[in-house]
Amino acid sequence: MRDNVKGGALTEVTFYILLSLYTPKHGYAVMQFIEEKTGGRLSLGAGTLYGALNSLQEKGWIEPCGDSEGRKKEYHITAQGKETAEKELARLHELVSVASGIVGGTHYE
Amino acid sequence: MSKKYYRFFGGLLTAQENWLNKMSEKGYRLIRTGKLLYEFEECKPGQVKYCVEFIAQKSKNNAKDYHDFLEEMGYSVFYKNINLNYSVGRVRWRPWAEKGGRIATNAATFNRELLIVEKENDGKPFELHTSYEDKENYYSNLRDPWFLLLLMFEVFAVVNRSVILGAAALISLIPVIVYQSQIMKNRREARTKEW
Numbered sequence: 001m002r003d004n005v006k007g008g009a010l011t012e013v014t015f016y017i018l019l020s021l022y023t024p025k026h027g028y029a030v031m032q033f034i035e036e037k038t039g040g041r042l043s044l045g046a047g048t049l050y051g052a053l054n055s056l057q058e059k060g061w062i063e064p065c066g067d068s069e070g071r072k073k074e075y076h077i078t079a080q081g082k083e084t085a086e087k088e089l090a091r092l093h094e095l096v097s098v099a100s101g102i103v104g105g106t107h108y109e
Numbered sequence: 110m111s112k113k114y115y116r117f118f119g120g121l122l123t124a125q126e127n128w129l130n131k132m133s134e135k136g137y138r139l140i141r142t143g144k145l146l147y148e149f150e151e152c153k154p155g156q157v158k159y160c161v162e163f164i165a166q167k168s169k170n171n172a173k174d175y176h177d178f179l180e181e182m183g184y185s186v187f188y189k190n191i192n193l194n195y196s197v198g199r200v201r202w203r204p205w206a207e208k209g210g211r212i213a214t215n216a217a218t219f220n221r222e223l224l225i226v227e228k229e230n231d232g233k234p235f236e237l238h239t240s241y242e243d244k245e246n247y248y249s250n251l252r253d254p255w256f257l258l259l260l261m262f263e264v265f266a267v268v269n270r271s272v273i274l275g276a277a278a279l280i281s282l283i284p285v286i287v288y289q290s291q292i293m294k295n296r297r298e299a300r301t302k303e304w
Contacts, residue, residue: 011303013240028182042304046182046226047162047237047247050175072181 010088013044013052017062018085024065024076027053056081112137115145119192120255120284122161122223129159129225139227142187144220157227158235165191165222166250168209172218185227190220205253241299245292252288255281 010018013034020033030053031044044052053075056062061081066074077085114132118125129139129147137149138157164172179186201213213219228235238244262278265271 011240013303026181027178031182043233043239045237045239045243046179046184048239048243050178051243051246073178 009091010084012042013048014056015085015088016042017049017052017056018077018081018088021062021075021077021081024074026072026074028072030075110151111140112149114147114149116147117145117192122163122251125225126159126161129161133157133159133230139185139187139225142189142225144190145192155230158230160226160228160235160237161189162224162226162237163191163222163247163251164224165203165213165218165254166206166210167218168207169218170209171207172210172221176224179224179226183228187225187227188221189223189225191222203254205257240304241295241302245295245299248288248291248295252285252292255284255288259285 016034016037017030019037020030025033027046027049031046031049035043053062057064057075059080060078061084062075062077064073065076116125116128118128132138132147132149133152134155136151136154136156138152139147139159140150141148164175167175176186176188201219203211203213206213210218226237238247258281259278262274262281266274266278
């Protein structure tokens, strides 16, 4: 059975931030990563990004890394964050398969 | 050659933002702010874009953290006072602020209620808040001080049977309504969409 029954859905912003932090990044690089991966579809405001990074840190899904003396603060994803991202991926797979069955085949592009 | 302007915008943050963006279009970018002062130097017309961000609810550390974060994002950030305060002696009470920011002292958070954020113009719109939930949150921060003012004026107006205080209460009702309608609008959108 799926073990992702509980936990709920992530917001797109949350999921993309988690994905971006599989390799350590500072805020600006996170923003660039998301814009690049979505072809500019999702463009994150700095205030929104700041709030999201703080909430994810409170949740324990990401943490600051590197020498804290460095001028730019870098974050990376935690084990708990990876687990969350995996569950979300499974949820999205389910969603896509249900949607494809109803709306029609997967025509990307 | 720098140019100095003196302007009072009070709580009209959008008007301040629009004015700064107009200045940029005319070829002036901000280099310094004072109480009522805005000092500009020449730049290419439209070289930069501005956002005015309300941060009075933040504690000193959080305001600094946010300020530094924005600078790391590559923006130039100026502290600015809002020129609207109710004070008792030298201490300002902000019951609507987060812990650590409720008493504003001259050294810490007083006269640093706003951030003016400047970005090199890349042709894209400049917005600091992009998700509906975050916008709702931001507008709540803007509404709360006005809501408190409204309550205070109302109570004093009734107690003192004063028409002037009653008028002041009515005036503070305007921003409360404006921000509240933004909050409701974003909340409605957030029911079906994230951004």
